[in-house]
Amino acid sequence: MEMILGGKLIDKAEKIEVKNPYDGSLIDYVPRGTTEDITRAITIAEKGAEINRNLPVHERVKILRTVAEIMEDKFEDLTKTIYLESSKTIREARKETARAINTISLSAEEASRIKGETIPFDSMPGSEKRSGFYYRFPVGIIAAITPFNDPLNLVAHKLGPAIASGNAIVLKPATETPLSALLLSKIFLEAGLPGEILSIITGYGSEIGEALVTDERVGMVSFTGGVETGREISKIAGLKKLGMELGSNSPVIVMKDADLEKAVSSCVSGAFWAAGQNCIGVQRILIQEEIYEEFKEKFVDKTKSYKIGCKADDLTDMGPMINEKEASRVIEWIEEAERLGARILTGGRREGALVEPTVLEAVPSSAKIDKKEIFGPVVSFYKFKKLDDAIAKANDVDYGLHAAIFTNDLNAAFYAVRNLNVGGVMVNDSTDYRIDSMPFGGVKQSGLGREGVRFAVEEMTEIKVVCFNLD
Ligand code: NAP
Numbered sequence: 001m002e003m004i005l006g007g008k009l010i011d012k013a014e015k016i017e018v019k020n021p022y023d024g025s026l027i028d029y030v031p032r033g034t035t036e037d038i039t040r041a042i043t044i045a046e047k048g049a050e051i052n053r054n055l056p057v058h059e060r061v062k063i064l065r066t067v068a069e070i071m072e073d074k075f076e077d078l079t080k081t082i083y084l085e086s087s088k089t090i091r092e093a094r095k096e097t098a099r100a101i102n103t104i105s106l107s108a109e110e111a112s113r114i115k116g117e118t119i120p121f122d123s124m125p126g127s128e129k130r131s132g133f134y135y136r137f138p139v140g141i142i143a144a145i146t147p148f149n150d151p152l153n154l155v156a157h158k159l160g161p162a163i164a165s166g167n168a169i170v171l172k173p174a175t176e177t178p179l180s181a182l183l184l185s186k187i188f189l190e191a192g193l194p195g196e197i198l199s200i201i202t203g204y205g206s207e208i209g210e211a212l213v214t215d216e217r218v219g220m221v222s223f224t225g226g227v228e229t230g231r232e233i234s235k236i237a238g239l240k241k242l243g244m245e246l247g248s249n250s251p252v253i254v255m256k257d258a259d260l261e262k263a264v265s266s267c268v269s270g271a272f273w274a275a276g277q278n279c280i281g282v283q284r285i286l287i288q289e290e291i292y293e294e295f296k297e298k299f300v301d302k303t304k305s306y307k308i309g310c311k312a313d314d315l316t317d318m319g320p321m322i323n324e325k326e327a328s329r330v331i332e333w334i335e336e337a338e339r340l341g342a343r344i345l346t347g348g349r350r351e352g353a354l355v356e357p358t359v360l361e362a363v364p365s366s367a368k369i370d371k372k373e374i375f376g377p378v379v380s381f382y383k384f385k386k387l388d389d390a391i392a393k394a395n396d397v398d399y400g401l402h403a404a405i406f407t408n409d410l411n412a413a414f415y416a417v418r419n420l421n422v423g424g425v426m427v428n429d430s431t432d433y434r435i436d437s438m439p440f441g442g443v444k445q446s447g448l449g450r451e452g453v454r455f456a457v458e459e460m461t462e463i464k465v466v467c468f469n470l471d
Pocket of ligand 1: 145146147148149150154172173174175176203204205206208209210213224225226227228229230232233244245246247248278279280373375401441447
């Protein structure tokens with residue numbers, strides 16, 4: 001597939017292969033973009049930013065609504081592209097397509113809700129004759145970079161709000177999964193988006209990322225990906241807005257009064273969705289000692305019943321990891337934990353990029369898996385006596401995206417909400433619960449700022465104050 005430079009499809013002699021992680025088969029090629037392509041895209045985006053800033057809101061709304069309608073028509077194409085290029089099973093891919101359509105529809109709605117407020121200037125003695133307001137205006141050019149794990153919806157979360165709020169956007173998708181981003185962008189062009197507003201430059205982040213994030217014409221870098229890359233970008237981006245949606249190792253607390261069936265099924269799905277490659281996937285489960293054994297038995301039984309393998313099969317619960325390299329890293333981390341004293345309750349093996357859903361207990365704090373983000377299908381159990389101990393363990397990491405608590409005790413739930421140091425607490429749901437309109441983002445190393453369409457629109461706009469001196 002060609003990349004998109006200022007709305008035009010561009011091919012290049014140098015290409016990158018896109019492969020199916022399940023069997024390594026070649027799906028397609030994309031151009032290996034260069035720093036010159038990035039610079040050209042930003043130059044065109046300067047014009048694009050001017051065009052979109054001046055587009056009446058009803059036209060932006062119309063384009064975004066049309067995008068959502070075309071996405072509905074192309075539901076199967078989008079779904080197929082996701083499950084071919086990524087780790088996702090067909091069921092997971094369908095859900096992602098549906099969510100991406102919702103993200104674009106929300107963007108259409110939010111385009112007409114970008115508002116300001118009047119300012120009571122006369123609250124300051126001496127300002128009695130002044131009157132005014134503030135409103136929001138687009139930052140100009142958004143440089144967006146996305147990861148491989150939700151190749152369509154995370155791209156929709158950049159394009160939708162950026163375009164709704166009157167910006168131009170230059171996006172670099174993950175090299176492993178560029179096709180969903182390109183397909184979606186072609187739909188934007190088909191829907192009538194002026195080409196200058198949109199560029200999708202494919203290529204290696206290590207080669208073209210710096211040119212994109214350091215260009216002084218860019219008003220905001222909107223990054224979703226790993227903490228190491230996020231840190232690198234923050235160091236070099238210079239004085240511009242930064243949106244950072246990074247990783248985590250989300251904790252779930254299960255209290256002895258919880259509905260165990262609900263907690264088990266929600267946590268199994270939350271741990272192994274997309275083969276654990278989910279920034280809000282369940283990684284650490286803290287279980288009150290009275291129900292530890294019962295929870296463990298039920299969880300392990302359910303995990304053992306998981307069908308793993310062919311992504312195209314409707315009955316498959318979990319597909320492969322994104323590549324063999326990542327799969328062997330996950331196995332190394334499991335083996336390290338085992339060497340240091342952890343016990344494997346189920347799983348722990350791999351075949352190619354397929355890693356069995358794995359459950360560990362007795363993980364020592366010296367093991368990588370205890371504190372870092374595994375980003376694979378591995379979950380660790382911890383036993384606790386008092387809620388305070390569970391909260392301390394949950395908070396004892398560098399991350400803080402989502403946490404969850406299963407309990408029927410309102411006081412315990414509120415206590416956890418107040419004391420868990422994260423961007424979101426789910427009560428009686430696993431950490432991977434999310435809808436695309438809610439504010440989404442983390443604290444500590446999990447990121448800066450919030451996405452969720454309305455909140456991304458806020459991040460992608462600036463406030464301008466207007467004051468009339470009515471003497
Ligand atoms: P990654 O390795 O950080 O890559 C993310 C993106 O950054 C890719 O497009 C990558 O390009 C690009 N990149 C790599 N090096 C770069 C550089 N030096 N400058 C600029 N861009 C560069 O992350 P990943 O492995 O794709 O994704 C997994 C991570 O994303 C996990 O930590 C996960 O938790 C996080 N994530 C967070 C959220 C959230 O909303 N908080 C959502 C999903 C995922 P290449 O593909 O060419 O390397």
